[in-house]
Amino acid sequence: MSEMILQAERVTRSFDLGAGSKLEVLRGVSLQVRQGELLAITGPSGCGKSTLLHILGLLDLPNSGQVIYQGQRVLDLSSHQRDQLRCRSFGFVFQLYHLLPELNVLDNVLFPQMILFHSSSWWSQRGPARRRALDVLERVGLQQRLRHRPNQLSGGERQRVAIARALMNQPAVLLADEPTGNLDKQTGQEVLRLLHELHRSGQTLLLVTHDAEVAQSADRVLRLEEGQLIPAV
Amino acid sequence: MYKWFLAYQYLIKRRIAYFAVAAVGLCAAMVLVVHSVMNGFVDTLKNSSRKLLGDVILEVGSTESFPFYDEFIELVKKELPGQIQAASPVVMNYGLIKILDPFDRDRVNTVLVNGIRLEEYKKVNGFSEGLYYDHYYPGTTTLAPTSQPTWYYDLNDLRRLPEQYESALARYREVHPQDSTLEKESGLLGPGNWPGLFEPANNQQIERFLDSGDRRALEYRDQPLPGVILGVEMVHYFDSKQKAYLRMYPLGTKVRLMLLSMTTAGDVTADKVDTHVLRYVDDSRTKVYEIDKQALYCDFDWLQEKLRLDRLERLDGTFSPPRAMQIQIKLIPDADYHAARDIIEKLFMERFLPQIAPQLEHRDLVNMQYMQIRTWEERNQSFILAVEKERILVLILFAIVSLVAVFLIGCIFYMIVQQKRRDIGIIKSMGASSRGVAGIFLSYALAVGTVGAVFGLSVGALFVRYINEFQDFIATQIHPGLRVWSPETYSFDKIPSVVRWEDVLIIGAVAVLASVIGSLLPAMKAAKVWPVDAIRYE
Numbered sequence: 176m177s178e179m180i181l182q183a184e185r186v187t188r189s190f191d192l193g194a195g196s197k198l199e200v201l202r203g204v205s206l207q208v209r210q211g212e213l214l215a216i217t218g219p220s221g222c223g224k225s226t227l228l229h230i231l232g233l234l235d236l237p238n239s240g241q242v243i244y245q246g247q248r249v250l251d252l253s254s255h256q257r258d259q260l261r262c263r264s265f266g267f268v269f270q271l272y273h274l275l276p277e278l279n280v281l282d283n284v285l286f287p288q289m290i291l292f293h294s295s296s297w298w299s300q301r302g303p304a305r306r307r308a309l310d311v312l313e314r315v316g317l318q319q320r321l322r323h324r325p326n327q328l329s330g331g332e333r334q335r336v337a338i339a340r341a342l343m344n345q346p347a348v349l350l351a352d353e354p355t356g357n358l359d360k361q362t363g364q365e366v367l368r369l370l371h372e373l374h375r376s377g378q379t380l381l382l383v384t385h386d387a388e389v390a391q392s393a394d395r396v397l398r399l400e401e402g403q404l405i406p407a408v
Numbered sequence: 409m410y411k412w413f414l415a416y417q418y419l420i421k422r423r424i425a426y427f428a429v430a431a432v433g434l435c436a437a438m439v440l441v442v443h444s445v446m447n448g449f450v451d452t453l454k455n456s457s458r459k460l461l462g463d464v465i466l467e468v469g470s471t472e473s474f475p476f477y478d479e480f481i482e483l484v485k486k487e488l489p490g491q492i493q494a495a496s497p498v499v500m501n502y503g504l505i506k507i508l509d510p511f512d513r514d515r516v517n518t519v520l521v522n523g524i525r526l527e528e529y530k531k532v533n534g535f536s537e538g539l540y541y542d543h544y545y546p547g548t549t550t551l552a553p554t555s556q557p558t559w560y561y562d563l564n565d566l567r568r569l570p571e572q573y574e575s576a577l578a579r580y581r582e583v584h585p586q587d588s589t590l591e592k593e594s595g596l597l598g599p600g601n602w603p604g605l606f607e608p609a610n611n612q613q614i615e616r617f618l619d620s621g622d623r624r625a626l627e628y629r630d631q632p633l634p635g636v637i638l639g640v641e642m643v644h645y646f647d648s649k650q651k652a653y654l655r656m657y658p659l660g661t662k663v664r665l666m667l668l669s670m671t672t673a674g675d676v677t678a679d680k681v682d683t684h685v686l687r688y689v690d691d692s693r694t695k696v697y698e699i700d701k702q703a704l705y706c707d708f709d710w711l712q713e714k715l716r717l718d719r720l721e722r723l724d725g726t727f728s729p730p731r732a733m734q735i736q737i738k739l740i741p742d743a744d745y746h747a748a749r750d751i752i753e754k755l756f757m758e759r760f761l762p763q764i765a766p767q768l769e770h771r772d773l774v775n776m777q778y779m780q781i782r783t784w785e786e787r788n789q790s791f792i793l794a795v796e797k798e799r800i801l802v803l804i805l806f807a808i809v810s811l812v813a814v815f816l817i818g819c820i821f822y823m824i825v826q827q828k829r830r831d832i833g834i835i836k837s838m839g840a841s842s843r844g845v846a847g848i849f850l851s852y853a854l855a856v857g858t859v860g861a862v863f864g865l866s867v868g869a870l871f872v873r874y875i876n877e878f879q880d881f882i883a884t885q886i887h888p889g890l891r892v893w894s895p896e897t898y899s900f901d902k903i904p905s906v907v908r909w910e911d912v913l914i915i916g917a918v919a920v921l922a923s924v925i926g927s928l929l930p931a932m933k934a935a936k937v938w939p940v941d942a943i944r945y946e
Contacts, residue, residue: 225944226940229940232837234836234837234939234940234943235938235939235940254841254842255841255843258836258839258840258841258844259839261837261838261839262838262839262840263839267837267838269943273830273833273834273837273943274834275414275831275834275835276831277414277417277418277421277422278417282413282417286410286835286838287838287839289409289410289413290410290835290838290839290840290844291839292409293409297409340838344839
């Protein structure tokens with residue numbers, strides 16, 4: 176059995192709706208993600224899948240509970256330490272791609288490396304970072320579109336750029352939030368194929384989707400219902 | 409690194425930043441223009457007032473006179489050997505003049521009459537630099553009685569000026585062979601050109617020449633009259649067709665001067681009004697409008713006599729010594745005039761005054777105990793300080809106006825942060841800290857401020873460089889009423905300006921700082937954006 180990489184313990188998260196009412200989205204969710212695993216979390220829209228993903232990726236904080244990354248209780252870390260951990264260890268792929276519109280494909284992909292390296296070390300890392308960006312872009316099949324801006328790309332291409340960007344800092348865990356949700360079936364299949372390739376190469380992948388067909392291809396599928404995770408049938 | 413990179417990308421790719429750049433640039437340009445013009449104004453004022461006076465000035469009051477001025481000048485020269493370049497006494501009075509123009513273009517002016525020893529006076533201050541005829545015809549200007557110089561045709565039918573003027577002009581040409589202003593100054597060239605600044609010889613002169621064969625009969629006419637140098641504003645006018653100032657009166661025009669009758673104590677008496685006729689021999693341009701409009705210069709001894717300040721016999725048969733109202737002392741170049749002033753003051757109070765006290769009337773002794781011995785700066789201090797304060801005030805006002813730019817940048821950056829909420833979320837999802845996100849917007853503001861400052865200061869410096877040409881263009885091409893600079897109001901005939909590099913650097917630094925300050929709140933707001941909110945609400 177492979178090593179545990181990411182873990183959630185009795186995580187709760189609620190949203191204040193005003194006038195004293197609260198929406199409880201996660202009610203003591205516990206979860207374990209193993210190294211190299213492709214885990215899919217499914218559930219109806221608005222059930223809290225993305226919220227769980229954000230908490231696991233240190234983008235959001237739970238009201239209670241704990242997130243453990245490689246044995247480290249990450250919620251006990253300072254904000255700055257969590258930012259650094261997120262930068263080094265997590266890669267995000269969003270449904271709406273979320274590329275920076277002012278930057279071209281290459282710069283979008285290089286950007287996480289700019290965040291990773293301090294200004295002083297950037298100049299020495301620039302060459303290797305660029306070579307790595309070109310490798311990653313070749314891997315997602317976009318080596319010919321380096322100078323294109325996001326608005327000059329199709330949806331599928333944008334998502335592939337987003338995947339390349341997420342892979343740039345060689346994250347331990349790739350978190351994908353409805354990665355095919357905004358794509359047509361064929362393009363979605365291509366993106367899914369790419370994610371499976373990554374998984375096969377050993378990348379740990381946490382996939383959030385409401386699409387049962389997408390979830391089926393995962394090693395393990397969990398369903399989020401009424402704020403609780405249950406194994407999918 | 410990503411902060412600068414993204415700030416640069418935003419700067420070149422987001423049009424809204426151009427407004428911020430323009431706001432910073434315009435404010436920097438505005439402050440630079442105002443500051444440079446005010447600096448120029450103060451500097452010109454200082455330079456002009458520097459040239460009006462000697463380094464050290466002695467006077468009791470504006471119209472009170474004192475005796476033994478030549479004796480004190482001698483003592484100063486003796487006690488400060490090698491320190492004194494020149495010293496000269498001045499007498500002053502107020503009066504009215506009427507220029508007796510042959511074409512009836514009479515002008516009546518109130519004047520401040522200065523009695524000067526011309527050659528000495530030219531050495532103690534910058535008076536000689538502003539003399540028009542003495543510039544082109546060096547050595548011809550004199551306050552001694554002269555007849556009117558005239559031009560005439562010689563046997564070769566060439567126009568000739570009096571020998572004295574032609575040789576002086578030849579000397580000038582020798583020294584200044586490349587002087588382009590000579591070409592512009594038509595009328596100065598003598599033969600071959602219309603010498604409009606001189607009167608032509610009349611029939612009587614020609615008859616006298618034919619009778620005597622003496623060429624001088626053609627060169628001068630009328631009886632000799634004491635010379636007078638008039639402030640240039642009294643004798644010239646602006647010709648809108650030629651777009652140039654032209655002199656209205658030919659050299660040698662008679663001037664009637666009415667002097668106030670004053671006592672030796674400086675009191676105005678109602679005994680009688682003295683009128684005298686003098687001859688216009690030159691005009692003076694100090695570049696201070698008020699002085700050029702009012703000042704008139706005549707011979708020291710002549711005015712001293714007319715004001716009864718010369719050596720007069722008293723009722724008891726003794727003589728009162730001649731009197732002056734001011735002594736101007738010029739020190740050698742680079743001398744410390746503050747130190748020299750102290751020495752001269754000590755010399756006057758501790759040695760000279762006790763020495764002459766037995767010969768002084770009581771009133772003079774009291775007056776001379778309050779002799780004001782000042783450097784040229786101290787004498788003009790109140791005037792210069794007022795303008796200095798005005799400069800600071802104007803600068804503060806414009807700096808306050810420039811605060812608008814800070815608010816504008818704040819608003820623009822607030823808009824940018826609002827528009828970029830999603831980007832902020834994405835950047836944070838990649839691991840950027842809140843401080844890093846704030847850093848992006850502060851770097852962006854720094855870039856906007858720097859570009860704006862460079863742009864604004866360049867435009868401002870260029871505008872200042874051509875400010876007079878710009879004003880002339882607007883006034884001549886669009887509407888004369890748009891001429892904002894009035895020599896009557898501001899004393900100088902052109903808009904003065906000085907661009908100092910240290911000021912440019914300070915204004916630039918303040919512009920950049922203002923830009924960063926303006927972006928502080930929006931940057932803090934950006935830092936506080938919760939990434940999930942920013943991404944979720946897309």
